Amino acid sequence: DAGVTQTPRHEVAEKGQTIILKCEPVSGHNDLFWYRQTKIQGLELLSYFRSKSLMEDGGAFKDRFKAEMLNSSFSTLKIQPTEPKDSAVYLCASSRDRGKAPLFGEGTRLSVL
Amino acid sequence: GEKVEQHESTLSVREGDSAVINCTYTDTASSYFPWYKQEAGKSLHFVIDIRSNVDRKQSQRLTVLLDKKAKRFSLHITATQPEDSAIYFCAASMDGNEKITFGAGTKLTIKP
Numbered sequence: 470d471a472g473v474t475q476t477p478r479h480e481v482a483e484k485g486q487t488i489i490l491k492c493e494p495v496s497g498h499n500d501l502f503w504y505r506q507t508k509i510q511g512l513e514l515l516s517y518f519r520s521k522s523l524m525e526d527g528g529a530f531k532d533r534f535k536a537e538m539l540n541s542s543f544s545t546l547k548i549q550p551t552e553p554k555d556s557a558v559y560l561c562a563s564s565r566d567r568g569k570a571p572l573f574g575e576g577t578r579l580s581v582l
Numbered sequence: 583g584e585k586v587e588q589h590e591s592t593l594s595v596r597e598g599d600s601a602v603i604n605c606t607y608t609d610t611a612s613s614y615f616p617w618y619k620q621e622a623g624k625s626l627h628f629v630i631d632i633r634s635n636v637d638r639k640q641s642q643r644l645t646v647l648l649d650k651k652a653k654r655f656s657l658h659i660t661a662t663q664p665e666d667s668a669i670y671f672c673a674a675s676m677d678g679n680e681k682i683t684f685g686a687g688t689k690l691t692i693k694p
Contacts (some may be wrong), residue, residue, distance in 0.1 A: 497691070502682075513682040525681055560625060567673065570628040570681070578682035 471495065473574035480579045487549040490577045493542055494563030500559075502571055503536050504547050504560040505574050515546065551581045584609040588685035596693050601659045603688045605672035608653065612674040615648060615655050616682065620669045629670075630657070638668050659690075669691045 474493040482488045494501050512546040515581040516536035523536070531550075548555055555557035558578050562571035607615075613634035618626040619645040632639045632646040632655065633684040639646045645658040659666055669689050 511686045514681060514683075518680055562626075568614045568630050568633075570618075572628065573618075573626040577626045 473563050473572055474496045475559075475574035475577050477577060478575065482551045482578055482581050483578065487547065487582075488579065489552055490546040490548075490561075490579070492544045492546070492561030492574060493563070493566060494506050495565070495572055496542070498563035498565045498569065498572075500543075500564045500567075501538060501544050502564075503544070504562065506558045506560055506576070507556075509518055509579045511513060515559075516541065518544065548579075551579075555579060555582045556581050584612055584674055584676075584683040586672060586683050586685040588672055588688050590688045591686065592640060592691070594691045594693055595662055597662055599662055601662055601666070601690055601692075603657045603670050603672070604654065605656065605674075605684075605685050606652075606654045607674040609674070609676070610650075610653065611676045614675045615646070616673050616675075617644075617646065617657050618622070618671045618673065618684075620671065620687070622668070631666045659686065662692045664692050664694070666690060671679075 476491045499520045501518045505513045505515055518538045521538045535547045558576045559571050560576045562573040574581035585608045587606050616631040617629050619629045620626045629645055630641050630644045632648050637648050643660045650656045669687045671687050672685045673682045680685045
């Protein structure tokens with residue numbers, strides 16, 4: 470089975486740019502998560518979808534971060550406008566059943582200059 | 583909301599010895615506790631989980647213990663090997679709610 474696929478693996482952006490990160494969940498998985506990982510803050514939940522419906526919009530991340538799931542096999546995370554503090558690894562994960570550990574993609578490493 | 587604390591930020595053990603990583607959580611409604619391993623430069627990989635209807639679960643060299651009264655759970659790795667070196671994350675979630683809260687991670691180093 471294919472795992473969670475994230476593209477691009479690396480992204481470099483200038484401050485103020487708009488970037489879009491992409492994620493393809495495992496086929497048949499109903500739940501999709503976007504996390505941000507930094508050394509200081511650790512793993513922070515940005516968004517969570519269940520059967521394409523947005524269940525969690527990330528609270529503090531709402532203003533410049535927008536996740537969408539246009540169909541069950543594709544999700545995007547848009548950051549607009551980017552700031553240097555957004556430099557992090559962005560992880561997408563999916564799971565099939567409630568209460569099952571999600572499977573993570575390899576992540577996108579974002580550097581904002 | 584739920585808070586998960588990992589007590590050891592780093593842990594170093596000699597190859598062949600056992601390693602124990604301890605976590606605590608705050609929300610009594612939490613009932614599902616997965617553990618993940620992250621090797622250098624890689625993503626998180628699920629290793630083992632436990633649900634609140636049991637207090638112990640073993641998978642090969644890994645054992646998870648859960649103490650619901652103390653809101654504490656731990657990962658035990660026996661006969662450690664160099665490939666066990668990684669960052670280990672504990673996590674907690676409520677049954678039926680997939681919003682998983684992660685601990686800060688424990689960097690485990692296996693010394694030869």
